[in-house]
Amino acid sequence: GQQLNQSPQSMFIQEGEDVSMNCTSSSIFNTWLWYKQDPGEGPVLLIALYKAGELTSNGRLTAQFGITRKDSFLNISASIPSDVGIYFCAGVSSGTYKYIFGTGTRLKVLA
């Protein structure tokens, strides 16, 4: 099935550092979402973006919907140990309601 390109694939960072990850697609999406998944659990929604150029924050997390509608970015500021997990982007095309997930970014935070 189709997947979105997400980078980096994995990151090892020190506690307190900022983190950036992005997701790119060859197709246009009308909605971008960012999820976090802990081991053995389902994904949990972090941020939803509905408009090109939109910049939305949720605590230390900030995500942007790219102007071209083919990409999105997620930033985490001042990382803490509980930020560890796998982060997935997901794009949604208008009318289908189906998600296309990114390949995931595995984040590890060193205390």
Next chain:
Amino acid sequence: GAVVSQHPSRVICKSGTSVKIECRSLDFQATTMFWYRQFPKQSLMLMATSNEGSKATYEQGVEKDKFLINHASLTLSTLTVTSAHPEDSSFYICSARGTGVGYGYTFGSGTRLTVV
């Protein structure tokens, strides 16, 4: 609000048997439910979309006779893996979309299926 319960969380079954996984929306009516499969260290791959009262729509490459989906009510969808084989071992996750809800669907906690 918007809680999705998935059961069981883990199941081990013998090769050749069938396994049923339930996905329930606890505090909202789910007009559409989605079933995903996730292999270790990989992303979620959509298997099928089910709308209440109608047949599920399967993604290309997913065998509809092997993965039976029933969405008989607005709060319950089931996925039955028939004649399971070891290669069906995976993490299965459902998500649910309610009426009047944006695109931020709620996911269940997943079911780890191991076929021995």
